[in-house]
Amino acid sequence: MLGLFLILPVFALYAEDLSGYTAFLAGLALGIYGLTQAIFQIPFGLLSDKVGRKPVIAAGLILFGIGSVMAAMADSMVGVIIGRALQGTGAIAAAVLALVADLTRDEQRTKAMFIIGVTIGASFIMAILLGPVLERFVGVRGIFWLTAVLAAMAIGVLLVWVPTPVRSMHHMDTQSMPTQFARVLGNFQLLQFDIGVFVLHCVLTALFVVVPFTLVEKVGLPLDHHWQMYLPVVLLSTAIVLPAIVLAERNRRIRQLLVGAVLILAVSQLVLFQSQLSFLKVAFALFLFFAAFNVLEAMLPSLISKAAPVNYKGTAIGVYSTFQFMGAFVGGALGGWLYGQFDAVGVCVFTFAILIFWFLVALKIQEPEHVTTRLVRVGRQQPARAQELAHELGSINGVTEAVVIAEEGVAYLKVDVTVLDEEALNKFSYPPDAV
Incomplete structure (x- = not known):
């Protein structure tokens, strides 16, 4: 990478x-x-x-x-x-x-x-x-x-x-299964995050079609001095990512953080593509952009994991990655064409418009469940017993979803760790060296 x-x-x-x-x-x-x-x-x-x-x-x-x-x-x-x-x-x-x-x-x-x-x-x-x-x-x-x-x-x-x-x-939590694509693409909650990562990387790539020219032509900063812009901006914006996400998680405000970050991205485009620009104005715009970008880049994979049904997690991640890469492709190609036809203002209108579209989509996102993924080795099972075991695991306090894959000998769980009955769950754990 x-x-x-x-x-x-x-x-x-x-x-x-x-x-x-x-x-x-x-x-x-x-x-x-x-x-x-x-x-x-x-x-x-x-x-x-x-x-x-x-x-x-x-x-x-x-x-x-x-x-x-x-x-x-x-x-x-x-x-x-x-x-x-x-x-x-x-x-x-x-x-x-x-x-x-x-x-x-x-x-x-x-x-x-x-x-x-x-x-x-x-x-x-x-x-x-x-x-x-x-x-x-x-x-x-x-x-x-x-x-x-x-x-x-x-x-x-x-x-x-x-x-x-x-x-x-084949690991269900990390790899895609083609038979699950239609169901994953039909899940509106997952599709909201797929659209989000598409827009995020589309805007990123389109931005770097324009920003190098902006720094040279409007700010007067030679290419070999561009690091003077990026160094403070990237370091400062990166420093706020972890505190922002931790506070949002603690206060159950992940949805608000996501919506706010998308709006900040849109504002950064309006600042960056003004006709009169100075070093400080561009630095401020890029700080806003990278701060929001880094927050969203860190949040979205976690949101996919929480939103995906536990038995579709690997496929959901695969589809998400495909949207991410396609966003980079569309952003580069369309951003380049717009810059050639309409100069920086064309790119600005495009990036701002798709960010506002994402903002409207993000408003419909529900606050994600406060759950994490837990894998428990239960030993290889017969299919019928695996279904029974999944039902038993699902009845444990704090377990919101449970799937047992018989041939893997692994139970894939979604759990709320704040109320999880660890003692009850540990009774189902199979010694790793006995499998």
Whole structure:
């Protein structure tokens, strides 16, 4: 993810010197990886069930590395677009999550997924800060070469240090099932969050079609000094994320925080795209944007997990990721076209309009249940007994939903930890080493 994000703050200006440049093609190059990621991420996850996690992950990293090399060597917009599209075909997210699920104990899986989410968020922040600095020393071509090197290093880590699972199986809480797609897409509550992440990443990518030009042309800040804008803005905005979410969780105000963050995103667009801009005004607009973006980026996966029926959680996450990647694609392509046709004001009208649409959708969102996911190893069961066990688990105080997967020997629960009867639940736990 670091490799994909590094060019975000610097590519639009670099693209002007490539043959065949248009603003539309520059935006397409920024976002095209999202299209190929959306197409391949779920199939790669399913393929990893059949041929193994590590071969699929290694193949994805090879494709990503080849795409990086192609983009580094390209002298034309078409060449970079092909390279970026090939980067996106290395869609290993689902396979990585499945590998983590294979290698972690059931009771530690939620914690492991949280760590992965934090790592992805950190990679985005690092990319925004490092992109302009790296561009100064190695250029955008150098960033693409660096990305290829990182892919090669990741393959080495995968093959040398990452254990090979003794047994790979389909995990309901992390992997998609094609038979569940229609039901997940028909769930309006889940669809609200899918629309949200689509808009969020659409606006993000469209923004970076324009912001590099804004900093150079309206603020007078050369590209190799853009870090002076991003460093304080990103660090300050990141610092408020955890306190904001913790306070909202504690006071059961998650819905209000989400709606407020969407509105702040919309306000940031109005500030950013004014005709008269100064360094401080742009810094304020970007602070608003990144503060709201980081809050929403951290909240939405958790809201999907809480809203999804426990036996559809993996599929819900897969569909959510597909919407996220498609948002990046549409934002890049449409943002580039609008910038070429109508300058920054066209992008502003578009981003503001879709954020207001999301705001109206968000107003209908209900306050999420105060629940967390809990996995309990219950031992392999006969299907009939698994259904009985799910009913028994569901009757425990604090358990709001329970599904037992007979062949996995795992119960997937939604629990309210504030009232959960831990003693009653522990009676159903099967010793891990006895399975």
